[in-house]
Amino acid sequence: MRGIERLTPYITSALALIPLAAIIALTSLITYHGLGALSWRFISSSILRGGVYEAVVGTLLLFSGATAIAAPLGVLAAVYLVEYAPRSWLTELVERAVENLAGVPSILYGLFGFTLFSKLLGFGISLLSGWLTLACMMLPIIVRSSQEALRMVPRSIREASLALGASKWTTITRCILPAAAPGIATGVILGVCRVAGETAAILLTSCFYTMRGLPRSPLDPVLSLTYYLYILIVAKAGDTPLEVIFAISLLLFLLVVALNSTALILRFRYRGVKRW
Amino acid sequence: MRIKIQTNSLNVWYGDSHVLQDVKLAIPEGRITAIIGPSGCGKTTLLKSLNRMVELIEGARVEGRVLLDGRDIYDSDMDPAELRRRVGMVFQKPNPLPMSIYDNVAYGLRVRGIDDRAILDEAVEEALERAGLWSEVKERLRDSAFNLSIGQQQRLCIARALAVGPDVLLLDEPCSSLDPISTSRIERLLTRLKNDLTLVIVTHNLQQARRIADYTAFLYMGRLVEMAPTEEIFQNPREELTRNYIEGRFG
Amino acid sequence: MSSPSFFQRLLKMREGGEALTLASALTSILIFASILIFTIHEGSWMLLRPQYLLGARWQPEYNRYGLLLLLYGSIIVTAGALAISTPIGVASAIFISEVAPRWIREVMEAAVETLAAIPSIIYGFIAYFFLAPWIAAVFHLPLGRTALTASLILSIMTLPTIISISSEAISSVPMAYREASLALGADRWQTLWRVVLPAARLGIFASILLAFGRAIGETIAVLMASGCVAAIPNPPWNLLSPVYPMTAAIAIGMGEAEFRGLHYYALYTLALILLCISALVNNTARLLIRKAPRGEVRI
Numbered sequence: 001m002r003g004i005e006r007l008t009p010y011i012t013s014a015l016a017l018i019p020l021a022a023i024i025a026l027t028s029l030i031t032y033h034g035l036g037a038l039s040w041r042f043i044s045s046s047i048l049r050g051g052v053y054e055a056v057v058g059t060l061l062l063f064s065g066a067t068a069i070a071a072p073l074g075v076l077a078a079v080y081l082v083e084y085a086p087r088s089w090l091t092e093l094v095e096r097a098v099e100n101l102a103g104v105p106s107i108l109y110g111l112f113g114f115t116l117f118s119k120l121l122g123f124g125i126s127l128l129s130g131w132l133t134l135a136c137m138m139l140p141i142i143v144r145s146s147q148e149a150l151r152m153v154p155r156s157i158r159e160a161s162l163a164l165g166a167s168k169w170t171t172i173t174r175c176i177l178p179a180a181a182p183g184i185a186t187g188v189i190l191g192v193c194r195v196a197g198e199t200a201a202i203l204l205t206s207c208f209y210t211m212r213g214l215p216r217s218p219l220d221p222v223l224s225l226t227y228y229l230y231i232l233i234v235a236k237a238g239d240t241p242l243e244v245i246f247a248i249s250l251l252l253f254l255l256v257v258a259l260n261s262t263a264l265i266l267r268f269r270y271r272g273v274k275r276w
Numbered sequence: 277m278r279i280k281i282q283t284n285s286l287n288v289w290y291g292d293s294h295v296l297q298d299v300k301l302a303i304p305e306g307r308i309t310a311i312i313g314p315s316g317c318g319k320t321t322l323l324k325s326l327n328r329m330v331e332l333i334e335g336a337r338v339e340g341r342v343l344l345d346g347r348d349i350y351d352s353d354m355d356p357a358e359l360r361r362r363v364g365m366v367f368q369k370p371n372p373l374p375m376s377i378y379d380n381v382a383y384g385l386r387v388r389g390i391d392d393r394a395i396l397d398e399a400v401e402e403a404l405e406r407a408g409l410w411s412e413v414k415e416r417l418r419d420s421a422f423n424l425s426i427g428q429q430q431r432l433c434i435a436r437a438l439a440v441g442p443d444v445l446l447l448d449e450p451c452s453s454l455d456p457i458s459t460s461r462i463e464r465l466l467t468r469l470k471n472d473l474t475l476v477i478v479t480h481n482l483q484q485a486r487r488i489a490d491y492t493a494f495l496y497m498g499r500l501v502e503m504a505p506t507e508e509i510f511q512n513p514r515e516e517l518t519r520n521y522i523e524g525r526f527g
Numbered sequence: 528m529s530s531p532s533f534f535q536r537l538l539k540m541r542e543g544g545e546a547l548t549l550a551s552a553l554t555s556i557l558i559f560a561s562i563l564i565f566t567i568h569e570g571s572w573m574l575l576r577p578q579y580l581l582g583a584r585w586q587p588e589y590n591r592y593g594l595l596l597l598l599y600g601s602i603i604v605t606a607g608a609l610a611i612s613t614p615i616g617v618a619s620a621i622f623i624s625e626v627a628p629r630w631i632r633e634v635m636e637a638a639v640e641t642l643a644a645i646p647s648i649i650y651g652f653i654a655y656f657f658l659a660p661w662i663a664a665v666f667h668l669p670l671g672r673t674a675l676t677a678s679l680i681l682s683i684m685t686l687p688t689i690i691s692i693s694s695e696a697i698s699s700v701p702m703a704y705r706e707a708s709l710a711l712g713a714d715r716w717q718t719l720w721r722v723v724l725p726a727a728r729l730g731i732f733a734s735i736l737l738a739f740g741r742a743i744g745e746t747i748a749v750l751m752a753s754g755c756v757a758a759i760p761n762p763p764w765n766l767l768s769p770v771y772p773m774t775a776a777i778a779i780g781m782g783e784a785e786f787r788g789l790h791y792y793a794l795y796t797l798a799l800i801l802l803c804i805s806a807l808v809n810n811t812a813r814l815l816i817r818k819a820p821r822g823e824v825r826i
Contacts, residue, residue: 005716006714006716008621008626008716008720009622009626011618012618012619012621012622012625012626013626015614015615015618015619015622016619016623016627016635018615018686019619019635019638019642019683019690020634020638022683023638023639026645026653029653030649073554076547076548076550076551077554079551080549080552081552083548084548084549093556094552094553094555094556097555097556097559097560098559099810099813100559100806100809101555101562102809103740103806103809104562104744104802104805105740105744105745105746105774106744106746107744107746107778107798108566108798108802109562110781111566111794111795112561112562112565114781115569116561119786136558136562139555139558168544168545169543169544169545172544173544193644196646197644197647197648197649198646199647199648199746200746200747200774200778203778203782204778204781204782226646226648229649229652230648230747233651233655233656233751234750242656245652245656249649249652252646252648252649256644256645256646257641260640260641260644264637264640327710329706329709332706332709358712360709360711360712361711361712364710364711367706367707369703371703371704371706371707373704373707373708373722374722383711383713384711384713386721387711387712387713388712436707436711437711440711440712
């Protein structure tokens, strides 16, 4: 094997070009073909007039509601794990559950949501079912990153606060959570990023292919960018001009990249812990 | 008496920090030279400059010349890997490779392309003998190196370095992680080795230097203050600074 | 001052805080347990009536639910994806952690993170509109949506997993091992192949397992790329035939299946299989990552 080892830098550099080329090709392709049709008019006009307004609003509604449910739950759960929990079987169990939840394929979340929320609880194919399903998906991501962020808060802050006579809860709400806020925010944004691009889970729980308008209540079905893209391609290929499909992809892509970059910047600037 | 290694105006920077300043040191062949000095004075850096391991540190810059048998080791046509086969190193914390005892000792040879089982077997046995470890491990050469006690691990690291057949062995505080019994075993080992090798040992233990070193060099804040035969340095140091250090006025 | 009444004690923020956060933590267990219970409960219905599940055809209209056919579809597509992404991914990981200078490393890491964040519908779209026609043209097929197409798009999707976890594993190999090897006269690449990579092998293998889990659980992209034809290719290893992965079957089927009808239960059985595979793969991977060497020498 003697001489061959020396080829390592050449071979690995060559192969490493592939993922780089993939992302460049993908980005260029989508941008080049989609930029033309993408405009403010496109985003703000209704689907019935060739725009994507309802899909955009739908996506925003979906992930906002899911975040509103998952963020407090997730952060508080992380607070328990880091600040209160003794090293017991219960804590182990919670961590195991969170880890396993993170690995469940999204279609299974969709199925679960369909059976429990849509059918058994009677919410039907609706925004509400979508919120609950997506919240379940976001939860493990938020719990994990919040845990990390909380762990990075230096012990000295806790000790100082407690030594001044503050209760544990006050210490958490006034000192620790604010200090960990950037890291927690990063986690929430990453969670949003995950569900904003999700299709399989909402396919079964919130979207209906004849739906075209805005939901009038949480019990109405909703349209999302991802789902709209899906039905345009699979159900109506040939009908819709390719530029429109590209434009929607570009919009979705930009959304996800914006979210991801925000998370990255947050993480970089504060390295998880806010310092005054 | 020949000089094995000679440094001329050796300067080392870590980024902006000038860690070694104008060090001019002569290491005699076939003897044990100790490098002493307070923590952080550059002893390890000096040692690592002698086998170009200092280049692995991010931001490190080396200027000056280090002559091994008259050839500058920092010359552009000197292969660092080749150099390190001639100048071996043993580290402060024993660092066995995650392999069996046998594979650890054979590693340096295999890396040079020597694969013949018979040759390796012989070399491994010889190296372990020289390091005084053979009788303790000959029945379990296939065991993981991590199963050895820490004193045995350090002797394994010495055996491993010896197997490569170096002229010089650099030791960076080899006994600081060890108990007194292991320490004295290794000290006796090093004294035996100097017949075939030149040894350079960094130590913060002045008694150790007195016990085993033929020559001692005192380094302070990156400068070589004084170097002389050990007894001379300890009985009659020329510099005030040296005297203060030896008498324990600072550490 | 009189001692606080019972209600005042109950409302004391400190107790409240602990109870509140504990309740939140328990919801995670609740959710996971629910998913488990539902999937097992609904999924085992048809396992108890296996006459529907056997057989080589998946034809819901004739109440034939040959599971193995779909399992085969998932496996062949996943295996194909990993065959491509493993060498490329591990090589890229080596490049990032051992070869590349700092600035290139950061560019690569950003590229990989972006690849990971792209929604699967976009990958599906690319497969449908670009990859499939290209494959059709190159191999002279009527339609390009085949197992190969799905494997190709999945390989891009699994690259980030392999790259990021493998490069983490490689970087975690203790500096002491590298120093020892270099001091003995080995060069960088000999050190990489003889010491670093063997030491990192558990982490690298874990990354492949996790990529497997990701690939086999992927729905939208394979739905649009694999052709969704429920038949075993002829010959079986022919990647240029369409296949029907389990996840696609679930997504498509659930839309039409009657709640708690035969088709529904068959799909849930698929879900159960998927959940088992996914849980097995993910937990094994985490175990391996925990066992990897991390900078201490066992004494």
